[in-house]
Amino acid sequence: MNTGDTGLPVDVPSTALFTDQYELTMLQAALRGGTAGRASVFEVFTRRLPNGRRYGVVGGTGRVLDAVENFRFDAQILGFLRAQGIVDEPTLEWLADYRFGGDIYGYPEGEVYFPGSPILRVEGSFADCVLLETVILSILNHDSAVAAAASRMAHAAGGRPLMEMGARRTHELSAVAASRAAYVGGFATTSDLAAGYRYGIPTVGTSAHAFTLLHDSERDAFTAQVDSLGGGTTLLVDTFDVTEAVRTAVEVAGPDLGAVRIDSGDLLLLAHRVRQQLDELGAHGTKIVVTSDLDEYAIASLAAAPVDAYGVGTQLVTGSGHPTCSMVYKLVARARSDEPGAPLESVAKKSMGGKLSVGGAKWAARRVDADGVAEAEVVGTGPVPDELTSRQLLVELVRGGEIVGREPLEAARDRHARALAGLPMSATQLSRGEPVLPTEYA
Template identity: 85%
Template sequence: MDVPSTALFTDHYELTMLQAALRGGTAERRSVFEVFTRRLPEGRRYGVVAGTGRVLDAVENFRFDADVLDFLRERGVVDEATLAWLADYRFGGDIWGYPEGEVYFPGSPVLRVEGTFAECVLLETVVLSILNHDSAIAAAASRMAAAAGGRGLIEMGARRTHELGAVAASRAAYVGGFDSTSCLAAGFRYGIPTVGTSAHAFILLHDSERDAFRVQVEALGRGTTLLVDTYDVAEAVRTAVEVAGPGLGAVRIDSGDLLLVAHRVRQQLDALGARDTRIVVTSDLDEYAIASLAAAPVDAYGVGTQLVTGSGHPTCSMVYKLVARADSAEPSAPLRPVAKKSLGGKASSGGRKWAARRDDAEVVGTGPVPPSLADRQLLVPLVKAGEVVAREPLEAARSRHAAARAALPLSAVQLSRGEPVLPTEYVTS
């Protein structure tokens, strides 16, 4: 199966910079770019690295095929010499990064891309597009998972975002701690468990709620989830147990005062002998609403809009900056630090960096790694000489995140506004 090229998931100026660098003789200078964020979204205590696996796919498929080159030629984006260079483009450098699912803090070099200026600069937009989106969703998912306290979490936001973004959001939410998704495309592409039963339209289709429940149970079995808030919740719960019996799998509540209604439904189910029937709640939930339901007899939460929009923070504001480059195209030319200096808090820090984590700080530095931090380094090789070396199952990233979050101070999962739970400490050689 042909895999679509990712080469046009980029900005026009990446190619015009390339053309100018080729013309000026600087395109082949060895360079180091780093991805980091200067600050976390307001009130967040930690970030979550997500999308790394998708970045590796994007780099691998960053190819300028004939159709892409024809488009660039017709639009006059770059000249023929640049088109000829692009026709043979294959990223041949190295990429290091925080492994997917790891947490990060301001200044953390979550990705480091090394190679020639020409081959590295082209990847800027697609790398940032993926990491900014997926990390934002994973961070929201992580906060919701912490608030849920081990109760089930269902991602169900596909109808609230772009159709392709929905698949990426499902993946990121799974990394962040969600258990399943309603999005079949995400299940197909990434192996995420999928769930779903019926909506209010199914109830309204039938002549009575009893008829709808009967048909659903006959079709899907007694373990199905019946939606009980279309008309009268108490009557619906009674009818649901009469139709399915005490072995009914679950009921779903999608409106009203969820805390109050959940308590009433639990009492009613228990009184009807359906003690093992689970309660699932939906309805515009976010981490704060989930936390407010901690005392409710709820077994699972379904989250849509707030999750796929990053719960108010749809991007992580990550940037892709040149931090070191050689003075010539000679392979042996030494690297020297470079950095942007500007007003408005947008300056960058030069030098090829490493990162390590102590119990009390995120440590970012240049030069030799102190022996005391040698076994605490965070960056791992992802691509070597153009070849991906770090493919892993999505479950690995999900498990890694659970462990990383658990290792943070307890204040990390507080929903009150505050500073990053670990400060970033900079050291230089």
């Protein structure tokens, strides 16, 4: 039994099979060859940002810690591996006692990153570390993609609240993770109750078109909703005729109606017309909520419209066109032998096609200019320059197999706002461009 960010109990099954078979076959071969115990360092990084993006957002770190803690091979899992002949008996015996016993350092959740940033560093024996590759990448690639999309949308919204409502557009478990990542990136609420329960994210929701169609008239539907939920509710006004629906909504709920929602049509034009109509009816405080396949560009196009809040679904949970961050998990250093204290040596992939890696366990720091604005992401393997010591980015997350880096979700959300505020202003431009900070190797 584990707990989510709310402290509420959450059933968390073993994450040991959220992996690829070759991780277990590599383990078997390493055990047999006598190299499984070699001290190793793996790093998570991306060679490039999605095309046109200026920065990335670290999302899912808290979920990674949960996954590492619950990476256990119980009797059922071992039985499956044995029945399928995936690994041999000595390897199964080793897996039965597996608990990650190494150290993990990483960019804290909500921080921004750039090409080459060592987003996560996993240290331990080769056997300890190699098993975690797929589960770590699956979480970070998904959650960071959603968090980055959410961040761009939040900036485009200019301070107007954003509601995450994409649960029906993705896998049911991905929906919960997406709600969490969206909250880190700046969304205010979610429609997904599982996310609200597990992570304490405020939840919202009132009615869909089906509720209006259930009734004999739109007036009957509005009356039933107001009688049940009160005059502060949000009434959906685009089932038939928007102008007539707005008039009926104010007649039923009165001028203190909470909000109306528009889910189709020319949102820019309709928002202006509805605002004018609401004001003429005396409903000056009634807010306008818009939905309908929004992304950051559509939200930005509504900046001058009298819109009070946005609801976003499909584009958010799919990363607004970039559903993964192309993060990789690479061995960057390993010991020369199994002997305790054996020195580490750098290793790196040197293949063709641009899939190069930089060897060595790395530190990262963000250099700032005289005004305190970030000007470069500095990554190195040697001593940290004195002027960058206080600007280091990696924090301790796991020590000797024990989780030490858990934090409330609000901390990640607040960190992202601070990190974004520390970047050059061009970081938030929606026009295509290069990463806003260069990556320098020291």
